[in-house]
Amino acid sequence: MSRNAESTAFRSALEVIRAVEPRVADAIGAELVDQRESLKLIASENYASPATLLAMGNWFSDKYAEGTVGRRFYAGCQNVDTVEALAAEHARELFGAAHAYAQPHSGIDANLVAFWAILADRVEAPALRRAQARHVNDLTEQDWFALRRELGDQRMLGMSLDAGGHLTHGFRPNISGKMFDQRSYGTDPASGLVDYDKVAEAAREFRPLVLVAGYSAYPRKVNFRIMREIADSVGATFMVDMAHFAGLVAGKVFTGDFDPVPHAHIVTTTTHKSLRGPRGGLVLCGPELADQVDRGCPMVLGGPLPHVMAAKAVALAEARRPDFADYAQRIVDNAQALAEGLLRRGATLVTGGTDNHLVLIDVTGYGLTGRQAEQALLDSGIVTNRNAVPQDPNGAWYTSGIRIGTPALTTRGLGVAEMDSTAELIHTVLSQTTAGANPDGTASKAKYVLDPALADKVGHQATELLAGFPLYPGVDLG
Ligand SMILES: *Cc1c(COP(=O)(O)O)cnc(C)c1O
Numbered sequence: 001m002s003r004n005a006e007s008t009a010f011r012s013a014l015e016v017i018r019a020v021e022p023r024v025a026d027a028i029g030a031e032l033v034d035q036r037e038s039l040k041l042i043a044s045e046n047y048a049s050p051a052t053l054l055a056m057g058n059w060f061s062d063k064y065a066e067g068t069v070g071r072r073f074y075a076g077c078q079n080v081d082t083v084e085a086l087a088a089e090h091a092r093e094l095f096g097a098a099h100a101y102a103q104p105h106s107g108i109d110a111n112l113v114a115f116w117a118i119l120a121d122r123v124e125a126p127a128l129r130r131a132q133a134r135h136v137n138d139l140t141e142q143d144w145f146a147l148r149r150e151l152g153d154q155r156m157l158g159m160s161l162d163a164g165g166h167l168t169h170g171f172r173p174n175i176s177g178k179m180f181d182q183r184s185y186g187t188d189p190a191s192g193l194v195d196y197d198k199v200a201e202a203a204r205e206f207r208p209l210v211l212v213a214g215y216s217a218y219p220r221k222v223n224f225r226i227m228r229e230i231a232d233s234v235g236a237t238f239m240v241d242m243a244h245f246a247g248l249v250a251g252k253v254f255t256g257d258f259d260p261v262p263h264a265h266i267v268t269t270t271t272h273k274s275l276r277g278p279r280g281g282l283v284l285c286g287p288e289l290a291d292q293v294d295r296g297c298p299m300v301l302g303g304p305l306p307h308v309m310a311a312k313a314v315a316l317a318e319a320r321r322p323d324f325a326d327y328a329q330r331i332v333d334n335a336q337a338l339a340e341g342l343l344r345r346g347a348t349l350v351t352g353g354t355d356n357h358l359v360l361i362d363v364t365g366y367g368l369t370g371r372q373a374e375q376a377l378l379d380s381g382i383v384t385n386r387n388a389v390p391q392d393p394n395g396a397w398y399t400s401g402i403r404i405g406t407p408a409l410t411t412r413g414l415g416v417a418e419m420d421s422t423a424e425l426i427h428t429v430l431s432q433t434t435a436g437a438n439p440d441g442t443a444s445k446a447k448y449v450l451d452p453a454l455a456d457k458v459g460h461q462a463t464e465l466l467a468g469f470p471l472y473p474g475v476d477l478g
Pocket residue numbers: 044105106107108109111165166168214215216241242243244270280281
């Protein structure tokens with residue numbers, strides 16, 4: 001691909017936008033500058049390829065395509081069918097799944113599709129059979145109330161939030177916490193690792209309809225074979241939300257017991273995190289759940305986004321190329337180098353290290369809250385996010401952790417040597433930051449003191465570190 005083509009494409013696009021609303025064109029340009037200049041360690045972010053980005057900026061956005069491939073509620077969907085079928089095919093081949101559904105607009109939407117597919121399969125269908133009805137519309141009023149009660153009375157067992165689980169796994173701030181009666185499993189307080197015996201015990205006591213594995217802030221592998229055995233032992237449907245680590249599955253870093261696809265009844269993911277695609281979601285499942293999953297739109301989702309499905313097809317095609325496996329391995333090598341660099345300098349890490357793409361620093365060792373650490377790092381040009389640690393003494397808002405991840409920097413080309421430099425920058429900022437005080441003299445969980453000259457110096461070092469690894473090297477906006 002000629003670099004010239006990328007520059008021309010983005011320059012021309014901005015010129016067309018500028019003619020209508022120049023402030024939008026300016027913001028798009030400014031975002032590129034910001035992304036180029038910041039050391040992005042947000043574990044859930046990445047940089048999609050120019051081809052993926054460009055596949056989204058076109059008239060596919062103009063098309064309504066409710067339904068699924070070949071079965072649309074709208075006429076004229078032949079080209080949407082082409083890209084949706086391609087996205088699904090690439091997803092099936094990439095992950096070795098029997099069925100793929102490429103429509104979910106985000107990871108949360110993919111989870112909602114999966115939850116309703118499971119409820120429909122496990123609750124609604126048997127209720128319909130009992131009522132000898134073919135469709136909910138055929139139910140008597142009495143049947144319908146019985147069904148509603150059953151739907152609202154199902155249980156979900158998922159990973160606790162402070163152990164790294166996700167809000168959509170049955171927690172109150174998300175609708176899943178209202179759809180399901182939820183209980184969660186944590187991690188072992190000493191090792192920080194998932195304790196499978198405890199999960200099995202919780203499953204035996206709670207008898208969930210759905211067992212969920214997957215996380216946003218757990219720095220280790222999960223053994224999905226064992227989790228499936230636990231699900232089977234209580235007759236639960238086993239769902240894995242691989243939103244964070246889909247790239248490591250795609251790149252065959254997580255194989256065997258650690259590849260969720262052969263073990264789970266249903267797998268959901270985002271496409272924009274380690275998978276490096278457009279912002280969106282994906283559901284994978286076996287033939288048993290395929291029909292229910294395909295009802296995602298209009299059961300749960302609004303009309304599909306054909307332009308994003310086009311971009312998913314492009315990104316998934318990229319992930320099937322051999323160099324994606326190298327990329328996935330480098331993500332983990334980098335995370336481990338970053339962890340080692342931090343440990344060597346005296347940082348405390350949850351579980352003592354990592355075997356995936358993320359590292360969770362317990363910043364109480366630096367005398368800080370997660371919020372103070374996050375802001376001090378941001379002042380120094382290092383973008384991270386605060387995150388709870390297991391049994392967090394500072395709660396979910398201030399937190400005691402900083403979550404850092406390597407997918408984005410690895411896309412830029414940074415390697416293990418640069419990870420050591422990154423660890424040095426992070427450690428310098430955290431060890432030089434002190435907790436601030438409230439006006440009444442009590443300790444603040446938000447205020448902090450960091451010499452602006454030091455923040456500046458680290459910021460420059462971060463920019464220098466990045467200078468050798470240009471972001472979107474083929475894009476020169478002039
Ligand atoms: C990021 C994430 C999601 C949500 O993805 P969105 O695209 O933001 O809706 C769901 N589950 C897990 C485990 C995640 O990490």
